[in-house]
Amino acid sequence: MSKRKHRPKRENLLTSPGTLTYIGPDIQLKTKVRKLQYNEKFYTNEAVTSLAECSINTTLEPHITWLDVDGIHETSLIGKIGQIYHLHPLILEDIVNTEHKPKLEVYDSSYIFLTLKMLHVDSEEPLEISAEHVSFVAGNDYLISFQEERSDDIFNPVIDRLKASVGKTRRNGTDYLVFALMDIIVDNYFLVLEKFGEKLDTIEESIISGSKKHSLNDLYGLKRELTFVRRAIWPLRDMINQLIREDNSLISKDVVPYYRDLYDHTMQAVDTIDSYRELLASLADVHLSTISNRMNAVMKTLTIFSAIFMPLTFIVGVYGMNFDNMPELRHHNGYFYTWGVMIIVTIGMILYFKLKKWM
Amino acid sequence: MSKRKHRPKRENLLTSPGTLTYIGPDIQLKTKVRKLQYNEKFYTNEAVTSLAECSINTTLEPHITWLDVDGIHETSLIGKIGQIYHLHPLILEDIVNTEHKPKLEVYDSSYIFLTLKMLHVDSEEPLEISAEHVSFVAGNDYLISFQEERSDDIFNPVIDRLKASVGKTRRNGTDYLVFALMDIIVDNYFLVLEKFGEKLDTIEESIISGSKKHSLNDLYGLKRELTFVRRAIWPLRDMINQLIREDNSLISKDVVPYYRDLYDHTMQAVDTIDSYRELLASLADVHLSTISNRMNAVMKTLTIFSAIFMPLTFIVGVYGMNFDNMPELRHHNGYFYTWGVMIIVTIGMILYFKLKKWM
Amino acid sequence: MSKRKHRPKRENLLTSPGTLTYIGPDIQLKTKVRKLQYNEKFYTNEAVTSLAECSINTTLEPHITWLDVDGIHETSLIGKIGQIYHLHPLILEDIVNTEHKPKLEVYDSSYIFLTLKMLHVDSEEPLEISAEHVSFVAGNDYLISFQEERSDDIFNPVIDRLKASVGKTRRNGTDYLVFALMDIIVDNYFLVLEKFGEKLDTIEESIISGSKKHSLNDLYGLKRELTFVRRAIWPLRDMINQLIREDNSLISKDVVPYYRDLYDHTMQAVDTIDSYRELLASLADVHLSTISNRMNAVMKTLTIFSAIFMPLTFIVGVYGMNFDNMPELRHHNGYFYTWGVMIIVTIGMILYFKLKKWM
Amino acid sequence: MSKRKHRPKRENLLTSPGTLTYIGPDIQLKTKVRKLQYNEKFYTNEAVTSLAECSINTTLEPHITWLDVDGIHETSLIGKIGQIYHLHPLILEDIVNTEHKPKLEVYDSSYIFLTLKMLHVDSEEPLEISAEHVSFVAGNDYLISFQEERSDDIFNPVIDRLKASVGKTRRNGTDYLVFALMDIIVDNYFLVLEKFGEKLDTIEESIISGSKKHSLNDLYGLKRELTFVRRAIWPLRDMINQLIREDNSLISKDVVPYYRDLYDHTMQAVDTIDSYRELLASLADVHLSTISNRMNAVMKTLTIFSAIFMPLTFIVGVYGMNFDNMPELRHHNGYFYTWGVMIIVTIGMILYFKLKKWM
């Protein structure tokens, strides 16, 4: 289990507020920035090599500019992009603070800031989930997306759709683009939750059948990861709700149903998590009761053995005594009668335990 | 226990929003569509064979059109019906998404969309419940109902009432028709809950009487199904409440009391489920305490046997020793005196345990 | 324990809404209807023998008419009374549905409908509570009360007060009359709760003192009845609150303090129930810990016996061996020395266990 | 533990509402009534001997009249005072109903009625708390305080302050006087809570150190008393809050900060109780785990003894057999070799248990 989750954010403590401090894992790669420009008529997608290219190209006809920043460990670069787009220093702080929880902030209705978590399955056995810190700054005609440097770009499906045809994404503004990107992230939650579902199925079957393959530690580990996932998803609910209700000019009326749909999906994810948690708690109870039952079975075995052999051992002990005068010892069939008594005692005991349903 | 419940919805992930993807069980049957037209004066009920017949017949005098679509696995058909009635693509997505939880949506006060769950008892031993995904789209003069393809049509009682006489259903608009259909579904919940009630009675009796026929696994299975049922019913509460309060022209003032009645019934169902859950928790406690008590009984038996036979075995061991000089062995009645001592020890032990109330 | 509580309401399922179906216990008696008419100047109380007598006598000077219907199993009679007073069919359905939970409904501010539960102690050992379904329909100058047919009329004290003198009840309108009747029902809750209190005292004493007379089953049964009682009382809180706040002309300002007082009493009843429930949970914990402690004591006894007699049995076993060359056996005092060693071992063990505080 | 707490109020059931019934402990003493009159210029304090003296002396210059009624068992006297000050009958009922929970009621903004609980430590070992029923009726220029007859008057510090100097109490109106009296009662809560704190410290130390001096019964008793105290204090929070927010002319703006301070103190008391309750729950867990651990230790001891002596007893049993042909028995050093084997077995066992960390 990864240690990371027990650590609150750290390095930017006791520095002046607004100081940019990256606290995620060490990364050596250079930040990759792509700039996409499109409207219903044209579409360009180019890698950005100089800061100057980051700004909006005002010489073009009205279009959407999407700046896709892949890597948030070079804080100076982030700071410079922030200056170009006049972003508040506290926003930049949140963009690079990988421990910050999802939130939405609307700045003077000139741009909105969203940060949320992309979930990745790091390991399947045991199940380990990590969160990628993703942020969006969306103005009227631009969107800047920030993500941690990872091998696979999660936004490729949207880029493909933009490139492929003049569909809903190309026809709509940044509000729909933000939705499309968030939709990918939320859809991905279900892929992660499916892993939990499979795991739970395995553990449930194993516990119900009484096999000892899975222990409370497995349940504990699963619960821990589930709690981690829940904390990543839960704030999304409020964020999307706020986006829908917020009286801002940034989300157009036509796009609202899509956000409402997104809200439903988020709720479904949270619901699924909650039902998994409840299930885990129930399974832990079943597991503990199984242990109790096993202990009971062990105790019964012990008791049955003791109750059968203690009297027998006593009987043979009696005739192992060395008294001069023990008439039974002299009896010709004494030994065989003794065996008879012992067999009767044994049968009696067995019947007694059968009666008590211990055998 | 069915695996299905641990899986969040799946196939429509990572596709463009608004894409119709059916994710329920595989079905080979063709979708059946019936069209009912009625007002106070006439009533027709015919199977629809072409898409053209699906639209509202405007040549007739004012009437209600009820399109009853039986089967949601042919997504292309659903899509076409959606086009005829100008339904939002996201609604169609929800109609075919059998994992979607119950919800109500009002579109521009031109039509309302409702989706809820019909519950079926798949198996009685162990109790297994499945949910059928049912949706309604209700405009001013039309209702389209969508349900999964199942052998028995749950709406037959309403169809019979429509056909039989010019009663409340024929006299009222689509608002009353929606109520009548929802009423059937909610009434059905009580039939399902009754199964739970019977099961609980059996398990309760068995646990209270200390019989070992039922285990924590049974309680766990029942709780799991109950949670499933609760999740299907719970959102209905808010939906109906919203319908009553909503200031839309679709629910007329005369019909509101019926929805209020429906709300009461839904509340009663939820209440019953909650009291069952509480009962299950209490029964689990009683069950565990029964196990504890049994363990106690086993331990006492073991202790009593040990405490009686250990001293006796020791005594006979003493006189099994081979010392040259053991005066008792030579005593003529030594053997019989030893028996006397052993009987006294045994009686003493029994009295001791009687005193301690262990016997 | 009565099976009844695990059954949701049943017979009126799948019938057209508004159909009257009585689902309480079978009753052979005829419904008794009394009509009381009074104002400050006169008071009459007569048994009603024909439906015509049920309506308000408009030839008299302004007065209050109280129709006391004793028995709700003759649904046709209830239906006819409903027609005379123009009651909504859904109200009549609720009046005869003995499983309906308490609720208040205000109809067009022309009359209010109240249904609540009178509690009866059916059995004291074990404590069993049953609920009588009582409903009130109160208009400006009339009150109709419905109750299940039982041997004793719970409203007698109010009838006596009406008859006896021109007191508060005679001077005030139906609002005060409804209060007076509800007050009797709520006061009765405390008599029922007192039974629980006495029972709890007995069980508490028995569990604290460690006596085995009461088991978890008793606590479970008590909790079950308490839950039943809570579900009967809890909705009253909201109902009375709504009556006080509701801006209707039916509750006059002078009577509001009485309803506020009633609200306080209901709250006190709910509070008492909640504290009983908490107590029950604590007692269950104490009970389980007592079982654990007893098991501990049993185990200690076993361990002490084993630890004392096992070494002794070993020692005597040693000198029961038949080796040719065992010098101790030949020693003249070997036997007595052996006894010495055994006594020392025993004393040592006892001291060890005293030290460990096991004895 | 006192039985009293399991009894809901009783005697005034089924009587006409507004009937005064005292239900506290039997008291033989006569009610003592004191009348204090003061303003910034004068102060008088006299015992009241006739009902006539109870009313406000209108011949004096404007002043505050404080009627301190010590004893609420003489209901006829309370009723007469109520008549003089025109108090609502339901208020009088609440004044003498010692089981009534704390509440605030504002009557027509002409006077406010407050009832709360003074807590007394009846016994320290075990800790037993009792509640004294205290009520205030505060008009613009008068305050009537009612308390149960007890040996020490809790309001003496305020009386002393009134008498001593023209301080805040003398300069302000009844609103400040009510505050000062409530402040004394709330301050007293902390003295009571301190007793709980001390008790908890003792029990915590004893449980953590594993001493058996305190059992779950002690925790249970403490929790029970704590619940009793919480129920007495909890409603105060809402009451004071309501007093602050209430737009009445009775609490002047200058006095509001004092009530806010009182609110803070009440919250602190409730917080302290809640943290004590949490602590009690944790301690119960620790206690149960200690019992489990002890049981474990007992079981290990038993197992170690059995595992060492069973093989030894078997070995000596072997050479106690009487077969004619047992070569070892004839061996000259057989006996000593046997001892060697037994010592090796014993050491092996001990090492095994050391390895398993059971010893």
Added chain:
Amino acid sequence: MSKRKHRPKRENLLTSPGTLTYIGPDIQLKTKVRKLQYNEKFYTNEAVTSLAECSINTTLEPHITWLDVDGIHETSLIGKIGQIYHLHPLILEDIVNTEHKPKLEVYDSSYIFLTLKMLHVDSEEPLEISAEHVSFVAGNDYLISFQEERSDDIFNPVIDRLKASVGKTRRNGTDYLVFALMDIIVDNYFLVLEKFGEKLDTIEESIISGSKKHSLNDLYGLKRELTFVRRAIWPLRDMINQLIREDNSLISKDVVPYYRDLYDHTMQAVDTIDSYRELLASLADVHLSTISNRMNAVMKTLTIFSAIFMPLTFIVGVYGMNFDNMPELRHHNGYFYTWGVMIIVTIGMILYFKLKKWM
């Protein structure tokens, strides 16, 4: 574990409200007061030696005065400062009451009063946290900060920033200064929480691996400290929220985002605490299940030993009997056959336990 936390505040009970009583630890040092004056153009920082210097220097150009009072045990000094700045007596009471929980109060929109807790790690093994009582009174152009006398001044970083350059702190008003000081305190919470995180990691590893180094007592101690920390942080959430929403002229619009950021951090701290608490509860469950499993292992060992050696001891007992006529004893190979039987029994038992997976 420190006793202190089980004691509610004490000494100022039963004194007149508004009386200053210091109840923290005894301190001999003299209170240190520093006065900082600054605006964008100048900055002075001087130790205050006389009360007269405490007031605002009105001869200077407009500037911010920050009075940093280090030590709150000299209540008379606090009282005098209060008089100079016209502070309400109840505020002064709260400043010196070290047990008061965090709160915000706005006085007539002329100044705001804030009190919160600085957390210190007193001991790392076991982890012990103590709280320092810190208060702020902020007017338009002055801030007075009060803290308990401790060796290290927590506000040094802010003083350094003020002195170093004309940064954000120097340019803004007291609202930003209050934020900067609160920010330091909140940042410090994360340093404290990190200690908990480390501790939890150690305990988690130890419990999961089944090592016995940590017990429930450690978990209990940690939970206790965590509860203490939570109670210190929790009220901050509401306080900051109130500051943001409050329509006062004291917090300027530009500074609001910083407070919003502070709010986020506080929420994150509370979230972290809550996830730690959940973790602790889960770990306690795992710990208890580990104990159960160990007990199970012990019981199995005992049962296996008993089940193997009891039959063997019985067999050798049989041939230790002294009957005259025991044919087996005379058989030449009887002894060796007996060994054969015993070996078969032993192997059978072992196979049986292997089958039952007990070995």
